Amino acid sequence: MSSPFYREFSRRDLMKIGLASACGVSYSGWLPRLARAAAEQNKPRACIVLWMSGGPTQTDTFDLKPDHANGGPFKPIETAVSGIKISEHLPGLAEQMKDMAIIRGMKTAEGDHGRGTQLMLTGYRPGNAAVRYPSLGSLVAKEVGIRDNELPNYVSLSSFQFAPNVNGAGFLGPQFAPLVVSGNSDNPQARANLSIDNLKLPLGVDEESMKRRVGVLNFLQRGFTSQTTNESAKAHKANYERAVRMVESQAKHAFRLDEETNELRDKYGRNRFGQGCLLARRLVERGVPFVEVALSRVNNNPVSWDTHSDNFNRVRELSGVLDPAWATLMDDLRDRGLLDSTLIVWMGEFGRTPTINTNGGGGRDHFPAAWSTVLAGGLIKGGQVIGDTGNDGMEVINQPVSTKDLYATICSAMGIDHEGENISTEGRPIRIVDEGGTPIKELVG
Amino acid sequence: MMTSRVSVWLLLVLASSTVESARAQETEPTAPNTAAPETSVVDRRSPKISSLELAKWIDEQFAKQWESSGIASPAVVDDATFMRRVYLDLVGAIPAVPHVRDFLYATGTYKRQDLIDRLLRNDRRPERYASRSAEHLARIWRRVMIPQNSPNAAMAAGFEPWLRDQFASNVAYDEFARTLLTSTPTPNPMPENQVRRPAMAPLQVFYQANGGTPVSSADAVTRYFLGVRIGCAQCHPHPFSSWKQEDFWGMAAFFSNATADGQLPKISDEAGASYSAKVLWDKDITIPEDKSPREALADWMVSPTNPNFASTAVNRIWQHLCGRGIVAEVDDLDQVADEERAVLDELGKMFAESGYNMRWLIEGICKSKFYQRVSLSADAEGDAEFALRPLKTLTPEQVFDSLEEALSLPVGRVDNPPRFNGLRDAFVNRMDEAASESPEEFRAGIPQALMVMNGKVTADATSLEKSRTLRATVDAPFLKPADKIETLYLAAFTRKPSEQELEFLLKHVENQTNEKARGRAYEEVFWGMLNSPEFVLSR
Incomplete structure (x- = not known):
């Protein structure tokens, strides 16, 4: 068994079977206290990333500047936590603020969609072409995923329209690659239907026959792979194993959104993002540790959050999709006792300029210098704001947070050692989180 | 459908000269x-x-x-x-x-x-x-x-x-480059709130698909023709290359609008700084009175003294045919040491001398x-x-078109075949979602595997009632089981089975108790072949 899946006997495994101290494995020192509690807790942990494709404007969502010209027309509203105000177009989330923490001091240095996406989805700055960094989902799938899960450990309901090839497993290899749920549900007119095509056996083929088919395939595969150590052959094998497992298991029920009530489906919003959030809950419920859902196209807006022009109409529209979906997701998870084990991460590739340009109705451009992300649920201490961007929002004046810090925080909240290492294809150790990342102590410990 | 069945038998069993007429009958004239x-x-x-x-x-x-x-x-x-x-x-x-x-x-x-x-x-x-x-x-x-x-x-x-x-x-490759470089990209930004564009001339599509701005055009042309990524070079310096802002914007200036014959076009960056057109490596370029800036750019690009033009072309052809470039970094040729690209450069020179x-x-x-x-x-x-x-991953179109061949799918328009009825497009689009850019990489995921496992094309192909290849093989009265398996191998794998394979698969078929179950067994064998790594990875 040469796959890393079998080789790696993680600290977590040791702890699970109570051998950690007996084997002399020390796990104190690298995890903040609360996170260690997480690692010891039995409930499987999960992470849902809400990806705001195009780079969401912080000034019109979570970091309003009502007393400054940069503020624009949106009004702030009170939230469930006194003193924290967010956009009037996010009323549902305002009620959830006790379980949410806003990081207003994001400070990154990538202002290009492709590079920004790569940075935020891998935690590493692009530029080192020799290393293909795994995306956050693959890292989580490897660290907390369950080997024989009937469902893949990383499901992506996303179209990273600005960097379509970024969400791969990188050097971790194909067994940690996402199941990308596609389909034609990008059409806003169609009722969102996030199903997996071709999961059902064709007419006239029963399960017995499928087993025999797979038997022939395995024989042919063995013959082929015995003559090569080629990566593509391995990737093909790993992929078919995962696909066959899904077909044979009942886990495919996860994708049947029509098992949910119409009322709940309506609450999430009958659009790809809303139904994607609902599907994320169904997946987490069934043990999938990482799901990402992208909010990209809305109605006739092909640029999603990339609002260089007509910013305010578009953001109002995007907020109308974001708010009910996310707030309902929080409620739904809480109702099922899953909110405290499910971390929700809201982010995009960068923020947008606080200043407003004059393009059609006023737009905002790319701005990585001072912007916002949000962490919610899981073991995050909610009801907090981290960082400050002053009166005009032009710079972080207090507690800047880098992508590395954000990643270290996410890891800590997931019980993952952010200083741990993976081994790249070339045999080089690569840290899970780039060197120098520090968890935000107010949020995780 | 009797004629069609007989002709498929012939197709599978006989040599080509005998059946060309049968095939010709089925094939409609060339699509317009x-x-x-x-x-x-x-x-x-x-x-x-x-x-x-x-x-x-x-x-x-x-x-x-x-x-x-x-x-x-x-x-x-x-x-x-x-x-x-x-x-x-x-x-x-x-x-x-x-x-x-x-x-x-x-x-x-x-x-x-x-x-x-x-x-x-x-x-x-x-x-x-x-x-x-x-x-x-x-x-x-x-x-x-x-x-x-x-x-x-x-x-x-x-x-x-x-x-x-x-x-x-x-067409000679320098002519190819010249035509592309001197076509004028008309700035044609995506109309607000519109997803569909009007049809566009093919040469315009190249520039527009790559972004449609002077910067994206310069980036695309430099990457494709020269194997140099100036767009990235402005952010991260590299020991073998030191591209500067002037290089980046200097190339972009050729694609700006302000161009008059005999004059150096200029462009401004986001901060308002102005740059004059400039080619890579050489310090200056002068634009002859009788030439447009783009013509001057093309002259420089295809000149035998350009260190990367011919080599990059050769390297890309090589990568397509052999799976990996002579120099693996097809898009970063400027970052490769001279000695590592000696053979490539030599071949590039021969290519130039051949008249490209x-x-x-x-x-x-x-x-x-x-x-x-x-x-x-x-x-x-x-x-x-x-x-x-290296094993080469088939492109989405290669997978479908190979299935079409292995399955003897109809291709004539009168039959409304998969290649015209939308099935091919749907298949290729799904494969495209996980297509790799390098032939050395296999990126297909679960949705792609599921499509080949359970999708309509394979479902039909592995059903005795519907599959032409399978039916013609299994029903052929003059073929023994071993010949039937050999025929399926020739259809799907372009080779005869090894003894070991034949033994295993014969057992799979002959262990069945009745005719119907044996038919199913052939379906299973053929399904296994179409889903196997050997089908999608070119040896």
Whole structure:
């Protein structure tokens, strides 16, 4: 068994079977206290990333500047936590603020969609072409995923329209690659239907026959792979194993959104993002540790959050999709006792300029210098704001947070050692989180 | 449907000469937009050495290299593997059973060379090899010139007709570059709130799909023609290259609007700084009175003194045919040390001297032992393993078109076949979602696997009631079980089964108690073959 899946006997495994101290494995020192509690807790942990494709404007969502010209027309509203105000177009989330923490001091240095996406989805700055960094989902799938899960450990309901090839497993290899749920549900007119095509056996083929088919395939595969150590052959094998497992298991029920009530489906919003959030809950419920859902196209807006022009109409529209979906997701998870084990991460590739340009109705451009992300649920201490961007929002004046810090925080909240290492294809150790990342102590410990 | 069934029998069992008429009956005339010259085109310029001599030169270079690293030269593949490989690389689909039988039984020292020549030059019906080859190379090149993550990659197919014509008439590569570089991209931003654009001339599609701005055009042209990524170079310096803002914006200036003949165009960056047009490496460029800035750019680009133009072209062709470039970093040639690119540069020079003759280059590479070396070996390790040919992942179109061949799918318009009724498009689109940019990478995920496992194309193909290949094979009264399995192997794998394979699969079939179950067993065998790595990874 040469796959890393079998080789790696993680600290977590040791702890699970109570051998950690007996084997002399020390796990104190690298995890903040609360996170260690997480690692010891039995409930499987999960992470849902809400990806705001195009780079969401912080000034019109979570970091309003009502007393400054940069503020624009949106009004702030009170939230469930006194003193924290967010956009009037996010009323549902305002009620959830006790379980949410806003990081207003994001400070990154990538202002290009492709590079920004790569940075935020891998935690590493692009530029080192020799290393293909795994995306956050693959890292989580490897660290907390369950080997024989009937469902893949990383499901992506996303179209990273600005960097379509970024969400791969990188050097971790194909067994940690996402199941990308596609389909034609990008059409806003169609009722969102996030199903997996071709999961059902064709007419006239029963399960017995499928087993025999797979038997022939395995024989042919063995013959082929015995003559090569080629990566593509391995990737093909790993992929078919995962696909066959899904077909044979009942886990495919996860994708049947029509098992949910119409009322709940309506609450999430009958659009790809809303139904994607609902599907994320169904997946987490069934043990999938990482799901990402992208909010990209809305109605006739092909640029999603990339609002260089007509910013305010578009953001109002995007907020109308974001708010009910996310707030309902929080409620739904809480109702099922899953909110405290499910971390929700809201982010995009960068923020947008606080200043407003004059393009059609006023737009905002790319701005990585001072912007916002949000962490919610899981073991995050909610009801907090981290960082400050002053009166005009032009710079972080207090507690800047880098992508590395954000990643270290996410890891800590997931019980993952952010200083741990993976081994790249070339045999080089690569840290899970780039060197120098520090968890935000107010949020995780 | 009786005639059709008999003809499929014939197709699968006999050699091609016998059945060409049967096949011809089924094949409708060429689709209107794929018309190509009926006769092979005479090369406009004649290279100094033949393609066979080029092949010999290539083999000498690699023999030297392997010898100096103490590796035995890898073996050359058998006829069957060669045939599948060269069909996939040059025509984009695996060969049909009668042609496989023909080729395997043929004797003659030059049968491989002849096959290469035939695939690239012979346009006789019903095979239309030369036309199909031009179409296939155009699809490959569209993927190279408009990478999947380009801003408007969705429109890329509109670039193919132009590319197809270039390959079909073997246009000299410097002319190819000149035409592309001197076409004027009209700024045509996506209209607000609109997803669909009006149809656009193919050359415009290249620029628009890559982003449609001066910066994206400069980036695309520099990456594709020169193997240099100036866009990235502005952010991260590299020991072998030191591109500066002036280089980046200097190239972009050629694609700005402000251009008058004989004058240096200028462009401003976001901060308002102004840059004059400037080419890479050389300090200055002067624009002759009688030329537009773009013509001057093209002159510089295709000049034999340009260090990267010919080498990059050769490297890209090499990557397509052999799976990996002579220098693996096809898009970062400027970051490769001189000694590492010595063979590439030498071949680039020969390519320039041939009059930039693409067909000559392709033929020469395919005729070399290097191209024909094995990819699989049970015992090669370390450097010896690295010397093997990489497995090449089929492109989405190659997978479908090979299925079409293996399944004997109807292709005539009267039958409303998959290639015209939307099934091919749906299949290719799904595969495209996880298509890799390098042939060395296999990126297909679960949705792609599920489509081949349970989707309509395979479902029909592996159903005795619906599958032409399967029915014709299984029902053939004159075939023994072992012959039936051999026929399925020839159809799907372009080879005969090994003894071990035959034994296992015969047992799979003959263990069944009744006729119906045996029929099912053949379905299972064929399904396993279509889903196997051997089908989608070119050996």
